[in-house]
Amino acid sequence: MSAQETGTFVERNAEGQFEIGAERLARRFGLGVDDLRAMTARGQVRSSVERGDGEDAGRWRLSFRIGNRRWRLTVREDGMIEDDEFSIVTSGGRSA
Numbered sequence: 001m002s003a004q005e006t007g008t009f010v011e012r013n014a015e016g017q018f019e020i021g022a023e024r025l026a027r028r029f030g031l032g033v034d035d036l037r038a039m040t041a042r043g044q045v046r047s048s049v050e051r052g053d054g055e056d057a058g059r060w061r062l063s064f065r066i067g068n069r070r071w072r073l074t075v076r077e078d079g080m081i082e083d084d085e086f087s088i089v090t091s092g093g094r095s096a
Contacts, residue, residue: 004028005084010062010075018049018062018075025064028071028086039066065089 005028010018026036039045045066052059059082062073068090074083 004086005073005081008081009079010073010081012079018060018079020062020064025071029064029066029069031066 013019022033022036026033048063050061058077060075062075064071068088070087070089072085073081075081
């Protein structure tokens with residue numbers, strides 16, 4: 001799917017953590033906000049943050065997964081999105 005978010009920004013909260021709003025996340029997965037919140041309450045929404053090191057220092061990878069769909073963002077220190085990948089993940093964890 002297209003890199004819809006590349007060149008846009010992810011906000012950081014007062015603690016410096018990246019925050020993706022429910023509306024933005026729901027839109028990217030083609031869901032309504034109420035559906036996303038219900039899925040989150042049922043434990044169906046997973047996320048992770050990985051901090052880059054070495055040549056990737058100053059970058060983070062934010063990953064969101066709902067069912068077999070995964071959205072990965074590579075984000076710079078200032079919050080600018082450098083890469084946006086939305087994919088279908090097979091049972092072995094690979095992108096299709």
